[in-house]
Amino acid sequence: xxxxxxxxxxxxxxxxxxxxxxxxxxxxxxxxxxxxxxxxxxxxxxxxxxxxxxxxxxxxxxxxxxxxxxxxxxxxxxxxxxxxxxxxxxxxxxxxxxxxxxxxxxxxxxxxxxxxxxxxxxxxxxxxxxxxxxxxxxxxxxxxxxxxxxxxxxxxxxxxxxxxxxxxxxxxxxxxxxxxxxxxxxxxxxxxxxxxxxxxxxxxxxxxxxxxxxxxxxxxxxxxxxxxxxxxxxxxxxxxxxxxxxxxxxxxxxxxxxxxxxxxxxxxxxxxxxxxxxxxxxxxxxxxxxxxxxxxxxxxxxxxxxxxxxxxxxxxxxxxxxxxxxxxxxxxxxxxxxxxxxxxxxxxxxxxxxxxxxxxxxxxxxxxxxxxxxxxxxxxxxxxxxxxxxxxxxxxxxxxxxxxxxxxxxxxxxxxxxxxxxxxxxxxxxxxxxxxxxxxxxxxxxxxxxxxxxxxxxxxxxxxxxxxxxxxxxxxxxxxxxxxxxxxxxxxxxxxxxxxxxxxxxxxx
Amino acid sequence: xxxxxxxxxxxxxxxxxxxxxxxxxxxxxxxxxxxxxxxxxxxxxxxxxxxxxxxxxxxxxxxxxxxxxxxxxxxxxxxxxxxxxxxxxxxxxxxxxxxxxxxxxxxxxxxxxxxxxxxxxxxxxxxxxxxxxxxxxxxxxxxxxxxxxxxxxxxxxxxxxxxxxxxxxxxxxxxxxxxxxxxxxxxxxxxxxxxxxxxxxxxxxxxxxxxxxxxxxxxxxxxxxxxxxxxxxxxxxxxxxxxxxxxxxxxxxxxxxxxxxxxxxxxxxxxxxxxxxxxxxxxxxxxxxxxxxxxxxxxxxxxxxxxxxxxxxxxxxxxxxxxxxxxxxxxxxxxxxxxxxxxxxxxxxxxxxxxxxxxxxxxxxxxxxxxxxxxxxxxxxxxxxxxxxxxxxxxxxxxxxxxxxxxxxxxxxxxxxxxxxxxxxxxxxxxxxxxxxxxxxxxxxxxxx
Ligand SMILES: Cc1cc2nc3c(=O)[nH]c(=O)nc-3n(C[C@H](O)[C@H](O)[C@H](O)COP(=O)(O)OP(=O)(O)OC[C@H]3O[C@@H](n4cnc5c(N)ncnc54)[C@H](O)[C@@H]3O)c2cc1C
Numbered sequence: 001x002x003x004x005x006x007x008x009x010x011x012x013x014x015x016x017x018x019x020x021x022x023x024x025x026x027x028x029x030x031x032x033x034x035x036x037x038x039x040x041x042x043x044x045x046x047x048x049x050x051x052x053x054x055x056x057x058x059x060x061x062x063x064x065x066x067x068x069x070x071x072x073x074x075x076x077x078x079x080x081x082x083x084x085x086x087x088x089x090x091x092x093x094x095x096x097x098x099x100x101x102x103x104x105x106x107x108x109x110x111x112x113x114x115x116x117x118x119x120x121x122x123x124x125x126x127x128x129x130x131x132x133x134x135x136x137x138x139x140x141x142x143x144x145x146x147x148x149x150x151x152x153x154x155x156x157x158x159x160x161x162x163x164x165x166x167x168x169x170x171x172x173x174x175x176x177x178x179x180x181x182x183x184x185x186x187x188x189x190x191x192x193x194x195x196x197x198x199x200x201x202x203x204x205x206x207x208x209x210x211x212x213x214x215x216x217x218x219x220x221x222x223x224x225x226x227x228x229x230x231x232x233x234x235x236x237x238x239x240x241x242x243x244x245x246x247x248x249x250x251x252x253x254x255x256x257x258x259x260x261x262x263x264x265x266x267x268x269x270x271x272x273x274x275x276x277x278x279x280x281x282x283x284x285x286x287x288x289x290x291x292x293x294x295x296x297x298x299x300x301x302x303x304x305x306x307x308x309x310x311x312x313x314x315x316x317x318x319x320x321x322x323x324x325x326x327x328x329x330x331x332x333x334x335x336x337x338x339x340x341x342x343x344x345x346x347x348x349x350x351x352x353x354x355x356x357x358x359x360x361x362x363x364x365x366x367x368x369x370x371x372x373x374x375x376x377x378x379x380x381x382x383x384x385x386x387x388x389x390x391x392x393x394x395x396x397x398x399x400x401x402x403x404x405x406x407x408x409x410x411x412x413x414x415x416x417x418x419x420x421x422x423x424x425x426x427x428x429x430x431x432x433x434x435x436x437x438x439x440x441x442x443x444x445x446x447x448x449x450x451x452x453x454x455x456x457x458x459x460x461x462x463x464x465x466x467x468x469x470x471x472x473x474x475x476x477x478x479x480x481x482x483x484x485x486x487x488x489x490x491x492x493x494x495x496x497x498x499x500x501x502x503x504x505x506x507x508x509x
Numbered sequence: 510x511x512x513x514x515x516x517x518x519x520x521x522x523x524x525x526x527x528x529x530x531x532x533x534x535x536x537x538x539x540x541x542x543x544x545x546x547x548x549x550x551x552x553x554x555x556x557x558x559x560x561x562x563x564x565x566x567x568x569x570x571x572x573x574x575x576x577x578x579x580x581x582x583x584x585x586x587x588x589x590x591x592x593x594x595x596x597x598x599x600x601x602x603x604x605x606x607x608x609x610x611x612x613x614x615x616x617x618x619x620x621x622x623x624x625x626x627x628x629x630x631x632x633x634x635x636x637x638x639x640x641x642x643x644x645x646x647x648x649x650x651x652x653x654x655x656x657x658x659x660x661x662x663x664x665x666x667x668x669x670x671x672x673x674x675x676x677x678x679x680x681x682x683x684x685x686x687x688x689x690x691x692x693x694x695x696x697x698x699x700x701x702x703x704x705x706x707x708x709x710x711x712x713x714x715x716x717x718x719x720x721x722x723x724x725x726x727x728x729x730x731x732x733x734x735x736x737x738x739x740x741x742x743x744x745x746x747x748x749x750x751x752x753x754x755x756x757x758x759x760x761x762x763x764x765x766x767x768x769x770x771x772x773x774x775x776x777x778x779x780x781x782x783x784x785x786x787x788x789x790x791x792x793x794x795x796x797x798x799x800x801x802x803x804x805x806x807x808x809x810x811x812x813x814x815x816x817x818x819x820x821x822x823x824x825x826x827x828x829x830x831x832x833x834x835x836x837x838x839x840x841x842x843x844x845x846x847x848x849x850x851x852x853x854x855x856x857x858x859x860x861x862x863x864x865x866x867x868x869x870x871x872x873x874x875x876x877x878x879x880x881x882x883x884x885x886x887x888x889x890x891x892x893x894x895x896x897x898x899x900x901x902x903x904x905x906x907x908x909x910x911x912x913x914x915x916x917x918x919x920x921x922x923x924x925x926x927x928x929x930x931x932x933x934x935x936x937x938x939x940x941x942x943x944x945x946x947x948x949x950x951x952x953x954x955x956x957x958x
Contacts, residue, residue, distance in 0.1 A: 100818040236693040243729075244696050245833040248742075252835045256822040258813060264693065285688030286625065396726045401766050404731040408832055410790035421790055424833065426731070431766070486732055 006189045007294050008198040016122035023126075023133035024070040024077070025146060032143045037165040038064045039363060041157050043149045043308070046073020048172035048339030048351035050132055055359040057142045064166075065142050066149040066159050071132050073174050074193070074340070075348045076125060082197040083217060085124045087380055089117040090224035094257070094382065102419055112226040114202040121197065151313035154332055158309075168334055168362040171308065171315070171322055172355065175340035178302035180209060180267075188272040190295040202227050203294035207279055209267050211238040213379040215298030216250060220381050222296075223259050230260040230290060232267050232281055239379060243392075246385045246442045249423060253383065270295065303341045320344070326369045327361045328354055336362050347377055376454045378447035383409075383423040386446035388454045389438025392428055401431035405463065405483040409443050412482065414474035420444035425479040427453060427463060427487075434462035434487060445476055452480045463487045515864040515874075520857055521916070527846055527860070528912040530874035532571055534905035535564045540617050544589025547617060549878075550899040555614040555623045559632040561589055562639030563906025566753070566920060569646040570913045583653050586643045590660035593636075596620050600686060607684070609668035609714075611636060627683030627691060630673050634704035637665050638753045641707075641930070645923045665929065670708035670716040678723035680708060680716060696727045698741045700749035702756075702771070702937075710933030721937040725763050733832060734784045736777045737769070742830020744782055744804040745907070747775040748847045752910040754930060755921035758942025770942075776851040782844075783855055785831035792817060793838035794883040794894070799855075799862035802844030803829040803836055806904065807878035807897035809890075816883055823881075838883035839895075843876045843904040850915045869893045878904050 012018050021027070040056045042049045045067035053065040070077045099106040130136075137144050147160035157164045177192040179185070191199070193214065204227060208219040211233025219231040231254065237247040238254075255261050262281060269280040276291050303321035310316075316323045316331040322342040324330055330337055336358040339351030353373055360366030376388035395402040410421040423442035429435055439453040456466050467484030471477055515523055538547040540556070546564045548557035568582035596605035605611060605620050612622035613629040644661030647654040675681045680701075681690040705724060708716035731740045741747055750756075756771035764770050786801030805828040813822050816838075823837045830836075842863050845856040864871060870880045870893065878897040885894035913919050924930050926948045934944060 098820070245740075245742075248830075248833055248835070252822070256813065256820060264691070282688075284627065284691055285685050392729050393727050396728070402730065403737075404729055406731045406733045408733075408788070408790070410788060431730075486735070489735065490732060490737070 006191055006195065007201055007203050008191055008195045009200050011198050013198050013200065014119065014122060016119070016126045020077075020122075020126040020129050021070065023135070024072055024129050025067070026134050029134060029144075029146050031145045031147065031160055031162065032064075034064070034143070034162055034164045036062075037155075037167055038062050038143070039167055040064070040359075041164050041166040041169045042066065042172060043157065043170065044073065044172035044174055044304075044339075044341070045071040045132075045137075045144075046172060046174045046339060046351065047075050047348045048174070048341075048355040049073070049170070050137075050355075051352040052170050052172065052338065052355035052359050053137070053142050054140060055356060056363060057140055059359075059363070061363055063142050064145060064157075064164050065137065066145045066147065066157065066164075068146070068148045070129075071134060071137070072129050075351075076129050076132070078194050078197060080348055081125050081128055082121050083193075083214075083221070084380055085121040086117060086197075086225075087217065087221050087382075089120060090221040091382060093226075094224045098419070112202070114225055115200055117225060118197070118200060148307065150307060150309035151315070152309065154313050155334060166334070168336065169313075170355070170358050170362070171310075171330070171335065171337045171341055172339045172351070173304040173308065173341045174351075175301040175303050175321075175346060177297065178300040180297055180299050182209075182267055182270055184270040185267075185295070185297075188270045188277045188295070190270075190277075190297055192297050196296055203292070204228060205292040205294075206230070207232065207267070207277070207290065207292040207295045209295065209297045210299035211235065211240075211263070212298060213239065216254070216379060216381050218296055218298050219259055220254060220257065223254075223257050228258075228260075230262060230292065232262045232265045234264070234266050236264050238263075239385065241391075242379075242385060242387065243426070243440050245424070245426075246387075246440055249383065249442050250379075250381055250385060253381070253422060301340065301346055305341065324370070326371050327367065328358050328370055329361070345375060345377065347375075349377075350375055374454055374458045376450045378450065380447065383420070383442050383444050384446035386441045386450035387439070388450055389436065389457055390428065391438060391440075395428065395430075395437050400437065402428050402437060403431045404428050405486045407479045407482040407486065409476070409479060412476055412479040414476045414478065415443065417474065418444070418476070420476070425449070425483050427480070427483040429463050429487070434464040436461075436463055436466075441479070443476060443479065449477045449480060452477060464491070515861065523857075523860070524846070524849075524912050524916065526874040527876070528570075528909055528916075529574070529576060530872075531843075531846075531876070531905040531908040531912075532567055532574075532576055534875070534900055534902060535567055535571075536577065538902065539564065539585060541585060541588060543592040543618075543620055544585055544587075545592065545615060545617055545620060546902055548614060548903075549901050554617075556617050556620075557614055557632065557902060558611045558629065559613075559635040560902030560906060562632075562636035563752075563902060563910070565589060565636075565639030566642040567906060567909045569642060569923070570909055570919060573917070573919060583647060583657065586647065586657055587653060587660075590640065590643065590657060590664065592620055593640075593664055594660055602686060606633075607686075608672050609633075609664075610673065610684070613683075625685075627685050629683050630680050631682065631701055631704050633668065634701075634707050635749065637668065637707050638703055638924075640664055641927055642753070642920060642923055645927050665707070666711065666713050668708075668711065669714045670711050671714050673708070674716055674720060678717060678719045680704060680720060680724075698725075698728050698739045699746045700741075703750035703753055706750075706754065706930060706933035706937055708933075709936040710929040712929075715936075718936065721761075725761070728763060730763075730767055734781060734788075736781050736784075737767070738777045738781060739763070739767070739769075739771075739774050741778065742803075742833060743828045744778065744802055744841070744844045744848060745828075747778045747851075748844075748907055748911065751775060751850075752907055752914070753920060753924050754934070755914070755918070755925060755943065759934065759939045759944050760941055761938045772851065775848065779848045779852040779855065782831050783859075788832070790832075791819065791821065791836060791838070793836070794885065795840070795866075796838075799859045800840060800866075800882075801831075801859065802841050802848075803831050803839075804841035804844050805829070806839070806841040806843075807901065808837065808839045809881050809884055809895040812888075814888060816887065823884075837881070839879045839881045841879050841904070842870065843878070843908050846876075846908040847904075847911045849911050853915065867893075870896045872900075875900055876904065876908065 039061035152158040206227045223229040322337040338354035340346040357368040378386040407425045409415040409423040427439045545556035571577040610633040613626040647657045683691040786796040789796040845860040878901040881895040884890040
């Protein structure tokens with residue numbers, strides 16, 4: 001990718017970034033000298049690697065942690081943290097534009113200070129990264145090595161000329177953006193999550209390729225920060241895999257904000273012309289050409305498996321990552337994997353949860369299973385879309401009859417007060433019972449609201465009991481409890497009602 | 510504007526007027542040479558194959574109600590059936606259809622594909638449903654009615670439903686010569702039951718037996734506003750297949766599991782739409798007890814505008830739905846007669862309210878595709894807000910058919926006796942109710958006229 005043809009500056013962009021590097025990959029770091037075998041060697045200091053190294057070290061294990069880039073991995077440096085920081089500023093501008101509907105006064109001319117939004121992001125990123133600085137980690141008793149790690153055999157890892165012997169190892173090398181194979185795209189220049197946070201100026205016209213979580217979050221944030229955004233998605237709806245109604249609400253919200261939504265649309269060719277980029281979009285066989293200043297791709301993440309010497313260590317892998325069993329063990333029984341490098345669901349919280357399983361299974365002969373995790377996730381658009389457990393279609397395909405209790409956010413008092421009534425709570429139960437199979441929440445703060453359902457599923461609590469959990473009034477999370485109330489109402493059969501009435505009549509005598 | 514005061518009419522008189530006004534659309538917008546009927550009454554508009562399906566279903570109603578002669582109905586029906594059989598089919602450009610299916614929009618005169626539109630599976634199914642009505646109704650033992658029966662059977666039999674599944678169990682939505690099948694899938698319940706029933710019943714080229722089950726696997730059964738419903742957002746999804754098939758009392762595996770049926774589901778969905786309008790979360794003008802009904806239809810156009818300090822995005826022709834949207838304040842008033850058999854009380858009340866409160870949107874008892882009172886005196890719109898221009902054939906067709914089913918059950922009874930429909934329902938797993946009774950003599954036959 002030719003960086004000079006994009007709008008992004010080079011990293012480090014400013015003093016915050018220089019500070020970030022000083023903490024997350026100190027330029028004059030001296031790698032320790034290995035002395036004897038390690039209980040656990042961890043490759044990659046992203047969320048998975050950090051969690052495993054810390055958990056193991058705190059239990060007294062001798063641990064080595066190896067990172068080739070910046071500690072914190074994708075999440076802190078080029079993922080969750082920068083993206084959600086920018087989304088906060090984007091929501092601010094959305095509220096400013098909407099000020100009248102909140103009873104305020106909208107600024108007559110809204111000026112978006114893009115540079116400032118990005119600077120704030122860099123400050124936040126640096127600040128959060130401090131908790132995981134090289135010094136802190138070393139002080140926790142972890143041997144921290146910087147350099148490119150590779151296996152030298154079934155029980156050794158080589159890094160920066162040193163051989164580390166291990167009893168157990170964890171591969172937590174994460175994933176990288178797999179640039180879409182669109183003819184001309186690389187030549188014309190484009191941004192992805194590894195370069196877009198270095199933007200210092202907002203592209204006026206922006207094409208975002210891909211309508212998954214990354215593409216939708218990015219398109220909305222840049223739109224609210226003032227760009228004219230075209231969002232091209234090859235599927236008939238956004239967030240493939242999510243429920244139709246959730247995707248529908250999101251697609252309406254994006255269109256309402258002025259994003260040019262192009263569904264069923266494939267970007268087939270790109271070329272540079274006079275400082276602009278021309279992209280050919282095809283929909284149902286018809287081609288249109290659009291001209292934009294910048295292109296951001298939000299499609300596909302490929303596992304980091306190359307150059308690791310996995311063959312020497314007898315660790316099997318394919319295009320979707322390192323092969324693991326339900327205990328997260330690779331084909332080499334002494335080597336485990338966690339996080340993006342082996343998981344279908346690539347999230348920070350799954351990376352951390354799987355790392356925890358690995359520490360127990362690898363070092364303490366635990367038998368914890370990947371398949372037993374209850375994993376929620378959330379797309380941080382406005383409204384947010386959060387999900388946990390089964391989708392109704394999944395349940396039905398497995399022969400489980402399912403019924404959904406739906407509460408509209410416009411019936412949740414606090415959501416109305418907050419001017420955030422877009423969305424719904426849907427809780428799926430096994431028909432004829434109150435066993436919660438899964439839930440989808442679409443709401444401004446869906447990511448916060450889903451936790452109650454995750455907790456209920458995890459603890460085996462049914463929807464009936466959820467109705468008894470007292471929620472402070474007024475809160476948006478009451479939408480969850482209201483689904484429980486709806487369940488209760490359907491249980492009030494006419495027989496029960498008649499019995500209750502008879503009893504009450506008798507009590508009056 | 511309305512010429513007679515609807516408030517003074519009895520329910521049946523009122524329905525008769527709306528029904529007849531809607532019926533008039535077909536005689537006004539048909540090309541008698543080839544039986545094609547325009548998609549809308551706007552000048553130079555092409556034909557829609559689905560509208561022809563509705564027209565073919567409405568002619569028998571016109572005959573029974575005395576609004577056209579049997580000869581005229583035979584004439585128009587034959588013109589259409591002969592056209593569809595003779596018109597060019599093939600995988601290239603400049604044709605009318607392919608594999609027995611037809612392009613969604615056709616030139617009114619030449620009958621060839623226009624607008625580079627898609628070969629449409631569901632619209633072909635609606636056309637075929639109309640063709641089967643013609644075959645079922647015209648039972649007279651004269652050469653012309655015999656020809657109708659023969660053509661109807663031939664046209665239905667040559668549709669290659671298996672091909673339309675592509676490589677998946679569910680039917681594809683459409684196909685284009687250059688790009689092949691559109692990759693829009695069917696997800697969730699919608700108007701497609703009649704498509705599946707017809708496709709599975711085909712004697713020669715049926716869809717595979719697992720197709721219906723694969724589609725119903727995507728259903729969502731939900732408790733919303735206290736109603737247990739099989740969810741489908743826009744109201745037309747709860748009406749279109751029902752115009753031909755009486756789903757009361759018959760059940761497939763899904764409805765047996767839920768102890769309900771599709772007719773009951775349409776009733777609840779109608780009430781759900783009314784409840785949504787009472788909630789009126791976006792604060793649109795007029796919404797309430799007697800103004801509701803979001804559906805597929807015309808709209809004010811694609812623009813964003815702020816109304817009462819809230820930004821809305823208004824759309825042109827689009828499918829609108831409740832309660833998850835999209836909703837831009839545009840009401841489809843033809844929803845009331847179209848849902849009449851399911852929820853007569855609230856539909857009649859809404860229909861009367863419409864004439865009372867918004868007489869300007871009704872053109873001598875003919876209902877527009879949509880209107881939007883929220884836009885009154887905003888942007889370039891006048892005091893009536895936005896009202897769809899002209900009329901749409903789909904809306905008029907469903908109005909004629911559903912009022913008739915409500916009044917006499919004519920179409921339902923005709924299709925109950927149709928062996929293809931019965932076989933398709935059986936293959937889709939429907940049983941019980943009228944399906945367990947033997948077929949009586951074909952209703953609406955030659956002896957009836
Ligand atoms: C734009 C964006 C937004 C996101 N937002 C969210 C969100 O909101 N919520 C969420 O849960 N998830 C989000 N994610 C996903 C999340 O960032 C990842 O799932 C998470 O970082 C995975 O953690 P990990 O430890 O498996 O891998 P990574 O974070 O990728 O860390 C792997 C580390 O291994 C290092 N490494 C790789 N190979 C070697 C080697 N050979 N030697 C030494 N070191 C090596 C890398 O340098 C890296 O530091 C987002 C991702 C992106 C791109």
